[in-house]
Amino acid sequence: MSAVNYPDQTRFALRDGVTCSTTPVGTVQLNPPHNQQLTDLTAGQLQALKTLNRGPATVSEMAAVAGGDDVAALMDRLADGGLLSVTVRNSGRDLYTIRPFGQPAPRPATSLPWSATLSKFAVLHRDSEGFVLEHPRAWCDLRIHDPRLLALLDGLGAADANLPIAVKSQFAEDLHWCGFLVPDADAEDREFTTRSWSTPDLWFHRRSTLGERTVTQKHFGSTKWAKGQFPQPDARKTRYPGEPVTLTVPDLAAKRSDDPTLTAVLEDRVSTRAFDDARPITVDQLAELLYRTARTRGTHPAGEGEELVSRPYPSGGSVYELELYPVVRHVAGLAPGMYHYDSFDHVLRPVAASDSPTVTKLLKSPSATLVEGSEPQVLLVLAARCGRVMWAYEQVAYANILKHVGILMQTIYLAATAMGLGACAQDFGDTAAFAAATDVDELEECSVGSMIIGSPAPQ
Known part of the structure; x- marks a missing residue:
């Protein structure tokens, strides 16, 4: 110049x-x-x-x-x-x-x-x-x-x-x-x-990585920029008001000895696209899957106004922003409808009725990936309370959320394989239907992934 x-x-x-x-x-x-x-x-x-x-x-x-x-x-x-x-x-x-x-x-x-x-x-x-x-x-x-x-x-x-x-x-x-x-x-x-x-x-890609534009971590990564300006969003989501469904707690000590090896589940894991509606997943199996992969094991303070969480899968900064919403069509022992998994109490809390148009849309969209266009026995929607991550992280917050989605999906895949269940991760989802079903501002909580869960069809 x-x-x-x-x-x-x-x-x-x-x-x-x-x-x-x-x-x-x-x-x-x-x-x-x-x-x-x-x-x-x-x-x-x-x-x-x-x-x-x-x-x-x-x-x-x-x-x-x-x-x-x-x-x-x-x-x-x-x-x-x-x-x-x-x-x-x-x-x-x-x-x-x-x-x-x-x-x-x-x-x-x-x-x-x-x-x-x-x-x-x-x-x-x-x-x-x-x-x-x-x-x-x-x-x-x-x-x-x-x-x-x-x-x-x-x-x-x-x-x-x-x-x-x-x-x-x-x-x-x-x-x-x-x-x-x-x-x-x-x-x-x-x-x-x-x-x-x-x-x-x-x-x-460029905004969530270091490079010429971002060469220091002054406004990048875990800066806790909001500390002192805004309260950290609570570790626990506000409870849905309906009567909760109590879930059984699996015996993890027995699972340690009875489960197949890690190598076995890694090698045997597949994406299942055909399910057996004559022998659907049971509520106890769903309870075990949720407990093994996504329960809250505990919380602990980390400085004034900060609360960190422990769950079975890793999460950047231990903020654990992900929430699970089972959308149930056919589960033995559980009424159809949309639920929120309360990972603190290990219960399901009703969110939307089975005849809700939004529930119908949520169950219909995954059929494109299933054999003969069938609907899933359970659609497990992964949602993010983004503020938990965005309160602490600059530029990389949404990238971290998507990394956590991948981590949790693999955790669910491996646990489902160990249990003999079928699972299939989705590369799309109806975010508008989720927002309508939960009646939550998308900037506070949004759908970021989903998986189909159920009993696999006989080979």
Whole structure:
């Protein structure tokens, strides 16, 4: 990037998190995530850098204190290292700011046509500072200060009498340089690698992992950001009011000696898609499966206002946000309907009646994966009380929830195999039907997985 190619009103600043200090020998130590040193600076360049360290400045302002020394060369060094943010202005008004978080790309050798369009992976959203345009594979974010520029995102040839052609051209060039534009609307569908990724999948992948955008754990991982601002959501979900169904407790001491070996259940585990309705799963078998895989073994405090949980499967931070909802069609000894498994009391609490339209929808959707389109004897819905995880974790919270879903699914698979039951994990679910059945705000608790459970058909 060349600073001199921007309008004179353009203001430059050290990117967020970067400061500089001068050593006794005149070397400038820059402190981004990875320290860098600038050597061989002239006295005028040092003065210009000190001006920049105090806040945003134009090239003219830095040149005024540089005594004729080459400020543009200094700016190019900083920009090439991804250390400068750039705020483009017109008529005394901020238009947009390029905020790097990684190594800038070289300026494109050729310009894109006016028919160029935004990449399908580009996302425009609002935050506390206004509009920001982001891309999971870009090296920077582009913050839009002037809402007139929003119209240009729908096509760089969009007419706007209030924006000079020079502004539109500069904006287009920067969108291209920052990696937000593609030559045409079909460009990303012609390559398998870009067509195969959906926008939310790629965003989820990049936002829940470390990389150029996130290089420290300041706002990443288990930061407990909400502590002191919001109470931690209770470890125990509020009880459903219906009369609970008492469940038997299996003899785990006997299971330790009588169960098949871990190797046996790992090797014998299969996804069952045919079930025996003439010999359905019993309520005692369902009780044993729930007890062995998902009961709450205990809780313990972890600092003021925090409560951790212990269950048979591992969970990040021991917060255990997952809840199980058996949706019952055919279980010997148990009335059909939707229940919540109260893992603290080891009981089933009624949630919705069997003739409820939402229960019907929940049982119907898995039939696509079963032999002859049959409905499951039991659909075990895995739900997440997301606040338990999101209270402590930043950026990786939902990723952790999905990891926990996989862990619990495998735990259920192995226990079911040891018990001679059939199980089949689902790669989809009706989240809207779950929300309607439970009458709970989806932002508080949502369906994140499901498994079919029952007695397998004879081989």
